[in-house]
Amino acid sequence: MGSQGARQGVRGVGEGWGVRGEEAATAARGGRLAVCATVVLCATGLLGGTATAAQRSPDPPGEARHLEDVRKEIDALYRKAEQATDAYNAAEEQVRLQEKEIVDLARTIDGAQRRLAALKRQAGALASAQYRGGGIPTEAKLILNADPEAFLNNADLARKGQQAAKGVINQLTHLKSDLEGYARSATDRWEQLEANRKKKDAARKEINDKIDAAKALESRLAAKEKDRLRKLEDDQALLAQQKWLDSGVLKDITHKASDRGKKAISYATSQIGKDYVWGAVGPDTFDCSGLTLRSWQAAGRTIPRTSQEQWRQLPRVSLQEMRPGDLIIYFSDASHVGMYLGDGAIVHAPRPGRQVTITGAGSMPILGVVRPDGDSGGGVNSGAE
Numbered sequence: 001m002g003s004q005g006a007r008q009g010v011r012g013v014g015e016g017w018g019v020r021g022e023e024a025a026t027a028a029r030g031g032r033l034a035v036c037a038t039v040v041l042c043a044t045g046l047l048g049g050t051a052t053a054a055q056r057s058p059d060p061p062g063e064a065r066h067l068e069d070v071r072k073e074i075d076a077l078y079r080k081a082e083q084a085t086d087a088y089n090a091a092e093e094q095v096r097l098q099e100k101e102i103v104d105l106a107r108t109i110d111g112a113q114r115r116l117a118a119l120k121r122q123a124g125a126l127a128s129a130q131y132r133g134g135g136i137p138t139e140a141k142l143i144l145n146a147d148p149e150a151f152l153n154n155a156d157l158a159r160k161g162q163q164a165a166k167g168v169i170n171q172l173t174h175l176k177s178d179l180e181g182y183a184r185s186a187t188d189r190w191e192q193l194e195a196n197r198k199k200k201d202a203a204r205k206e207i208n209d210k211i212d213a214a215k216a217l218e219s220r221l222a223a224k225e226k227d228r229l230r231k232l233e234d235d236q237a238l239l240a241q242q243k244w245l246d247s248g249v250l251k252d253i254t255h256k257a258s259d260r261g262k263k264a265i266s267y268a269t270s271q272i273g274k275d276y277v278w279g280a281v282g283p284d285t286f287d288c289s290g291l292t293l294r295s296w297q298a299a300g301r302t303i304p305r306t307s308q309e310q311w312r313q314l315p316r317v318s319l320q321e322m323r324p325g326d327l328i329i330y331f332s333d334a335s336h337v338g339m340y341l342g343d344g345a346i347v348h349a350p351r352p353g354r355q356v357t358i359t360g361a362g363s364m365p366i367l368g369v370v371r372p373d374g375d376s377g378g379g380v381n382s383g384a385e
Contacts, residue, residue, distance in 0.1 A: 087206075102186065105185060112182065238360070241344070256323060258374070264295040269347055269358075271291060276351055326370065327339055328368075329366075332367060
């Protein structure tokens with residue numbers, strides 16, 4: 001596409017993002033207007049070609065290799081943390097479902113025990129009645145009764161009494177069997193719950209260990225090295241974005257945001273500058289899917305909590321049908337998500353140590369696109385790299 005094509009890729013930045021006029025004022029709530037303006041300028045530089053990277057003074061070869069190795073190692077650690085998030089989320093969902101099943105099962109057991117107690121009282125009443133009758137079987141009483149009419153009445157009562165007694169005994173037998181089954185099921189549920197809690201804790205530990213290792217690695221760098229590392233990350237994102245733009249992808253993406261999409265964009269862009277924190281869903285800090293969750297909640301739409309579930313459950317659209325407000329899912333394991341703003345840009349929460357920002361939509365490997373506020377339009381996009 002070249003630098004001219006790249007500049008066309010960011011044409012009408014404010015207009016393409018659907019936050020002009022009243023929406024721009026909304027996006028600037030909380031005194032974030034200056035921050036937003038600064039980030040938009042940075043994003044324009046990022047989206048506008050490789051000139052920025054070319055103008056930087058090159059680092060000495062040894063230092064450049066060192067920083068590139070550090071960048072790759074830090075990136076790998078954060079990617080592993082994101083991958084472990086999927087295992088954590090799956091275990092958390094299983095824990096939630098199993099806890100509900102156990103509560104439901106406990107209610108069932110309680111009801112069954114109440115019925116069992118009532119049946120035992122019935123059985124006791126029948127036994128007491130027989131005892132009060134001298135313990136003589138009903139059949140013997142019938143034979144000894146000399147009154148034909150009384151005999152027939154007693155026969156009918158005896159038949160009903162036998163049926164009632166048989167019914168109580170059958171119910172007691174089945175209910176006891178059911179309770180034994182419930183008890184076994186409850187034991188299984190508790191074992192599964194405990195296993196998934198352990199999985200959840202192990203995944204959380206892995207996530208925190210990877211994040212801590214990445215932070216420790218970065219903390220050992222001198223201040224100047226940290227600045228160069230961040231520029232190196234930006235350069236890598238810029239090169240990936242330039243390659244994406246050079247494919248001519250933007251010429252087919254011309255759709256406008258829906259009304260809800262504009263509201264979601266307004267919320268997301270008003271969070272620019274807030275810190276990324278793993279597992280956070282606002283209002284002061286966010287992770288990647290926490291930001292998209294809250295943004296679409298602000299637009300009146302509830303979506304799944306995680307990027308993996310957003311990919312699994314939300315309607316998918318082709319890249320060519322993408323419009324501002326749609327969510328772009330990244331990496332083959334759907335471990336990252338950003339909100340498309342139009343003109344080749346997204347707003348997202350990148351990773352620990354970074355803040356909510358605007359960057360190129362093609363700066364990471366795209367898995368596909370989902371639309372929180374509509375049905376699939378144009379088929380499923382299975383990848384754009």
